Amino acid sequence: MKKMELVKLIDTTRCTACRGCQVACKQWNELPGLKTKNWGSYQNPPDLQWNTWTLIRFNEVADKDNRVKWLFRKDGCMHCTDAACVKVCPSGALYHTEYGTVGIHHERCIGCKECMAACPFEIPKYDRDTDKVYKCDLCYSRIKDDQQPACVKSCPTGALSIGAKDAMIKKAYDRVKKLGGDANVYGDQFVDGTHVIYVLQEKPEMYDHLPKHPRVPFSVVAWKDFLKPISLLAAGGVLAGSFLHYIIHGPKTPDDIQENKTQGGE
Amino acid sequence: MTNHYIDLKNSDCILIMGSNAAEHHPIAFKWILRAKEQNGATLIHVDPRYTRTSARCDFHVPLRSGTDIAFLGGMINYIIANNKWFKDYVLNYTNASFIVGQDYFFKDGLFSGYDAKTRKYDKATWVLEKEGNGIPKRDMSLQNPRCVFQMLKEHYSRYTLEKVSSITGVSKEDLVKVYAAYSATGVPDKAGTECYALGWTHHTTGSQIIRTMSIIQLLLGNMGIAGGGVNALRGEPNVQGSTDHAILYNILPGYLKMPTGSLDTLEKYLHKCTPESKDPQSANYYQNYPKFFVSFLMSMFHDKATKENEFGYSWLPKMDDGAAYSLMHLFDKMYEGKIKGLFAVGTDPAVSSPNAGKVRKALEKLDWMVGENIFNNETYAFWKGPGVDPQKVKTEVFLLPASASMEKEGSQSNSGRWVQWKYKAAEAPGDAIPVGELTIKIMAEIKALYAKEGGVCPEPILNLKWDYTDYKGRFDSLKVAKQINGYFLEDTVIEDKDKKTKTEFKKGQLVPTFGNLQLDGSTSSGNWVMAGSFTAEGENKMAKRGKEDSTGLGLYPNWSYAWPVNRRIIYNRASCDVNGNPYNPKRKLLAWVGDKWVGDVPDGPWPPQANKEKGKYPFIMKQDGLGALFGPGMVEGPFPEHYEPLEGPLAQNPMSSQRINPAIKIFNSELDKVANADEKFPYVCTTYSCTEHWCSGAYTRWQMWLLEMQPELYVEIGEVLAKERGIKNAEKVKVSSVRGEVECVAMVTKRFRPFTVEGKTVHQVGLPFNYGWLFPEGGSDSTNLLTPTVGDANTFCPEYKAFMVNVSKL
Amino acid sequence: MKKGMIQATDAFERITHWLLAISCLVLCITGLGMMFHSFNFVGTMMGGLKSLKYVHNFTALIFIVALYMAVRMWWKEAGVFVLPEDLDWIKAAGGYLWHVDKVPEVGKYNPGQKAFFLVVALCGSLMVVTGLIMWAPLIFPVWLVRWMYPLHALGFVAIFSFFFVHLYLGTIGSPGSAPAMFSGWVTRAWLLKQHPKWLKEMEEHGTLVVYGEEKESIEHGH
Structure with a gap:
């Protein structure tokens, strides 16, 4: 199944926040621009x-x-290996592709929004009109034809690049070594490794909306990894118990039925 | 650009000042980042506002808008005082050793020859002394107190750190930090470059800011070298291409000069425009001016142009002597009711021109207006704009749908003088056709009317060569491009006396280089700098896409055509010492090997200047062949001097008693109000574009993806000022100047900080100029309702970047 | 209908019971369809998982009504334990698990049934609350929403288990019980075995309705 694990590297130290990626994404994925207002920030839409x-x-x-420092971070799906969204998705709409990335079959999405609550990065977003959830699929439609994702293709400064997992992680660490200071690699050490990693100039907590220690929420782990098997066991136990009860102890039958089998309205 | 975009990667220190390169040249910015990554280059951003460019630079130094000459003057002082200048270069390649004329002086902000009544200088005293044989006098010891170097040193010794800091609002530490980092490139193996854009040109002192930087680059030996130069970042609006092809009123294609009324014969005109040099080592390439000009006339009037009729010189329009015809003059005259009709092609002056309120009033006085554009805009719809009663506007407006750049074939020029041929990517919608085709059709109709009805002075129109359509009557851009390149109009033999070769060209062949242009009318060229964009056989060099890079410096000589003659870095002979050995062996742009230059296309084939017989100086387009530290080119003086903006926070210029540039034109209509150092308008304001929109936004505001990112007008206000005025982030505020007001969203930011200027706190704010009332509906109006009608004294580029406003809560 | 059968439930009780039971069953099945990918086929039968989601969500509305009706109707009879008799019954496990000579006598609902009622009432309420939050998760803080999913699932496990026990004991595990929820009439022998005390009470209060006999009273006791 796994062809080659791909990793997209976002080098924030090269990003000029031109937002070519934001537009290229919309162009390739045919997503509309909606009416917004200036809310006192260049960041728009706000989320x-x-x-x-x-x-x-x-x-x-x-x-x-x-x-003053002005920090830019390209936000979007991190394509986790241990992806909470894939774990909780009831319909199999969210899935791991052969590249290790998290794809989405929109036709299967039932709009239950469970992924939205599960995602440690708060990435999936819901559309009321189609009653479905949307997120980046790392341009699966492009990478399967050996094309770079639209955002990478559009990036003028080389802040975005994509390639084989090991090579990209090495590239990220080499870059951080060169940068020195607080520079760090973000992503490879969380949720079994994300398929989008950052080179950050500053500590992660300096960036807007970037969790310091992202992990699959305990509620998801507790349920999916522990309680779900236990509950299956419990349900099975009830079924088995009832059966055993019937064959060992027998039903609790009214006395006159034992005397007169014809009575009792079954 | 003296250099080109890719060459930025060769730099060791990049000073970005007067530019927001990351936001406005995002593609080119990768080469700036590459310089940092590959050479460990220092990136410096000097700008009133911390921008996306600042975020990627090693450090950002904020300075008060309009004080760039003070900042750079301080750098000249620093370079000379600390002996950072590149001696070999300065001595051999600049006019540092020349002796300034006895009658020249500078006193209290004024140079010799000023006439306060006309606000103009007589440049007669701004001269360099010559020996009896006409060769300039020189003192190679640079000790003569009247030599250029000593005069320069004296002039800028006034720009002390204290003074500069007090004017610019930059701390002394920051000044020294920038000066030290940049002047470290004044050694043979380091290159420093400067990137500017509208942040420099949009000032009443714009041209002189750029000249100050040119002086610095000459002092540091950074001109003509890989990774050096003074680089104007022009962009998608095609400023490079349009100036090459004479968008300005005072030039003809190829930067030839527009004739004036007093130059009524070709002889007088050519005499005035053709420089002379007695120095055998000065190539003085403009001695060929007459060839370029006659060839231009031949391209205009072709077989109607003869020696007898001065090649049709009399048919060219002439400017009145001393008059200017800039956009601001044009709208001033229109406001006076003296202009009746307007072609507004690909432009939106009701949003983009300074003092847009005056522009809109002026438009109401027109009888007719023709718009050619891809979208409607605020100019074409001015008659239903805010506060306008359509019933009372008599102007008849025609809007002709034009195709967009991607919907037509043709050439596009980038800032590095690369002229790249591109093909049509999509069909234009509806009836839209290229502006070129509109022009050809309209002019053909006018010619037909003149032929039928006659009229005042019909000759220029009737004799104009006008056959630029294909067999179907459509605009043929290749035909136009070839006409621009130029043809041999007769069979011609070109003789090279040095190489003893003769080359024959047939009538109808294309001119392969401007060196082949002739004075006798046997060649044509619509724009001499473009002669060579085709081979004689008709190969379109602009369409070349070769990726070879023999120097490794990213010259890519086989990719498109760069004027002049495919030279990628101009004045490149200055990258070598007088013997032709590269100053920096690591970046060999050019080298004299045996009997020829190897590398980039050199500035002429002559040997390096150590060869006293045949060698030439490197700055071949200069009369004296050397870089001009002292030069009479600018109208406000041979050395740049700091003057305050027309509107500023100070009542006095701390440098002299001349508060503003003495040579700027002052407009006096009742709508041209000015409020200097006025407590009603206490904040310095600057205007700019944002990455997400294009110019006035007339194209991009219709694009929902872009509008979503930057939906409406905002004013960036520092946190200190916002607190003082009780303004919260995202609140609606009113920004007003003495000329007008706009409502917009307050963006309270850490990226603007107050300056300490002359001991007092000065706040600065800034607004983008990308919005207008037409779309989005309910959006904001033009920032240029605030800006003053005033511009640079040389170019009349408006002062959009420094004026005074107030900001108040709604 | 045989003469001598005794009315154990009236129509309202049975309607409420079946409304609750059927909606609960539908919710369980559709819920399973979303809980396990291997049960996604349930969605296919309904025209896709999305339809299944709608069936689940709107059935939940019926369940809410039924649950409300059931709690209002039964909480006094089945929601309160009576000591010490219920404790005695529990100690004997109602005679279900091992042989007991004499099962302690309890009223209309034995503690087992009471426990089931309480599980349905409490877990049902939990399902309603968690389910409604899951239905509109965007208006709640994400940390809260995150816990709704495991709680909803836990509630399901509890209800499902009790539901199955209930089904077993209401049918083959306790022959004679089922008619109480179908026709409403049961045999005296079954009553005597399962709810001797209730029988006595009805006889004492004269509320006993016997088929074929004159009705003494049709008022029932909630």
Whole structure:
């Protein structure tokens, strides 16, 4: 099944927040632009939404010398190996592709939104009109034809690149080594490794909306990995118990039925 | 650009000042990042506002809008005082050693020759002394107090760190940080480059800012080398292509000069425009000006142009002497009711011109207007704009649908002077046709009317060569391109006396290089710099897509055509010492090997200048062949000087008693109000574009993907000012100047900080200029309702980047 | 109908019971269809999982009504344990699991049935609350929503288990019981075996309705 695990590297130290990726994504995936208003930020739409699968997040921070820094982060599906969304998806709409990425069969999505609650990065977004959930599929329609995802293709500065998992992880660590300081690789050490990884210039907590320690929520693990088998056991136990009860102890029959089998309205 | 986009990667220090390169040249910005990654280049951003460019630079230094000359003047002072200049280069390749004329002086902000009444200089005293044989006097020891170097040193010694810091609002530490980092490139094996754009040109001192940088680059030996240069980043609006092809009122194609009324004969005109040099080592390439100009006339009037009728020189329109015809003059005259008709092609001045309120009023005085564009815009719809009663507007407006750039074949010029041929990608919708075709059809009709009815001075129109359609009567861009390149109009033999070769060309063949253009009318060329964009046999070099890169410097000589003669870096002979050995062996742009230059296309075939017989100086387009530290080219003086913007926070110029540029034109209509150092308008304002929109937004505001990202007008306000004014982020506010006001969203940001200028706190705010009332509905109106009608003294490029406003809660 | 049969339930009780039972069954089956990919075929039978989701969600509305009716009707009889007799019954496990000479006598509902009622009432309410939050998760904080899924599933496991026990004991595990929820009439012998105390009470209060005899009273006791 697995052809080759792909990893997309987002090097935030090369990103100029031109948002070519945000538009290229919409163009390739035929997603509309919707009416917005300026809410006091360059970041628009304010969050990922059903028609916005990738988004540049802008946040202004002042460092310890009171010098301003403007941090840009391209947000979007991280394509986890241990993907909570795939775990909880009741219909199999969310699935792991042969590249290790998380694809989505939109025709199978039933709009239950369970993935939205499960995703540690809060990526899947719901559309009321189609009653379905949407998210980046790393341009599965392109990568299966050996094309780069639309966002990577559009990136002018080389902030985005895609390739074989090991090579990309090495590239990320080489880059971080060169950058020094607080620079770090984000993604490969979480949820069994994401298929989108970042080179961050600053510590993860400096970035808007980026969990410091993303993990499959305990509620999902508790249910899917522990309680689900136990509950199956319990249900099976009830069935088996009833059967055993019937054959060992026997039914609790009224006395006159034992005396007169013709009575009792079955 | 003296260099080109890819060449930015060869730099060791990139000063981005007057540009927001990451936001407005996002594709080119990769080469800037590459310089950082491959050479460890230092990236410096000097800009009033922290932008997406600042985010990617090593450091950002904010300066108050309109104080760039002070900032750079301080750098010149630093370079000279700290001995950072590149001596070999300065001595051999600049006019540092020349002696300035005795009558030249500078006093309290004014140079010799000023006439306060006309606000103009007589440049007669801005000259360099010559020996009896006409060759400039030089003092190679640079000790003569009247030599250019000493005059330069004296002039900029006034730009002390204290003074500059007090004017610009930049701390002394930051000044030194930038000066030190940049002047470290004043050594043979380092290259520093400068990227500017509208952040420099949009000032009343714009041209002189660029000249100040040119002086710095000459001092540091950064001109003509890989990774150096002074680089204007032009972009998609095709400023490069349109200026090459004479979009400005004062030039003809190829930067030939527009004739004026007093130059009533060809002889007078050519005499005025053709520079002379007695120095045998100065190539003085513009001595060929007459050949370029006559060939231009031949392309205009072809067989109607003869020696007897001065090749039709009299048919060219002439400007009145001393008059200017810039966009601002044009709307000023229109407002006075003196202009009756307007072709507004691919433009939206009701949004993009300064003092847009005046522009809109002026449009009401037109009898007719023809618009040619891909979308409707605020200019064409001015008659139903805010506050306009359509009943009272008599202007008749015609809007002709034009096709977009992707819907037609033709050439596109990038900032690196590359002229790239591209093909049609899609059919235009509906009746839309290329603007070229519209022009050809309209002009053909006008010619027919003149032929039938006659009229005042019909000759220029009737004699104009006008056969640019294909067999179906459609615009033929290749025919136009070939006409621009130029033809041999007669069988011609070109003789090269040095190489002792003779080449024959047949009538009707294309001119393969502007070196072949003739004075006798036997060649034509619509634009001499483009002569060579085709081979004689008709191969279109603009369509070449070869990826060979023999120098490894990213010159890609076989990719498209770069004017002039496919030279990728101009003045490239200055990258070698006087013997033709590269200054920087790691980046060999050019080298004199045996008896020829190897590398880029050199600035002429002559040997390097150490060869006193045949060698030439490297700056071949300059009269004296050398880089001009002192030059009479600009109208406001041979050395750039700091003046305050027309509207600023200061009542006095800290440098002199000349507050504003003494040579700028002051417009005086009742709508041209000015409020300098006025407490009603206490904040410095600048305007800019955003990545997501294109110019006035007339194309991009209709594109939902882009509009979604930047939906409406906003004003960026620093946190300190916002707190002071009780303004919260995302709140609606009013920004007003003495000329007008706009409502917009407040974007409270850490990226604007107050400046300390002359001991007091000065706040600066900024707005993008990408919005207009037409679309999106209920959106915001043009930022240019605020800006003043004033521009650079040389180019009349408007001062969009520095004026005064107030910001208040709604 | 035989003469001498005794009315154990009236029509309202039975309607409520079956409304609850059927909606619960549908919810269980459709829920299973979403809980396990191997049960996705249930959705296929309904024209796709999306239809199944709608069936599940709108059946839940019926379930809510039925649950409300059932709780209102039964909480006094089945929702309160009576000591010490219920404790005695529990100690004897109602005679279901091992031989008991004399099962302690309890009223209309034995503690087992009471427990089942309480499970249905409490877990049902849990299912309603968690289900409604899951239906509109976007208006609740995500940490809350996240826990709704395992709770909903846990509630399902509990209800499903008790449901099955109930089904078994209401049918083959306790012959004679089923008619109480179909026709409403049961035999005196079954009553004597299962609910001797209730029989006595009905006789004492004169509320006993016997088929073929004059009705003494049709008022029933909730």
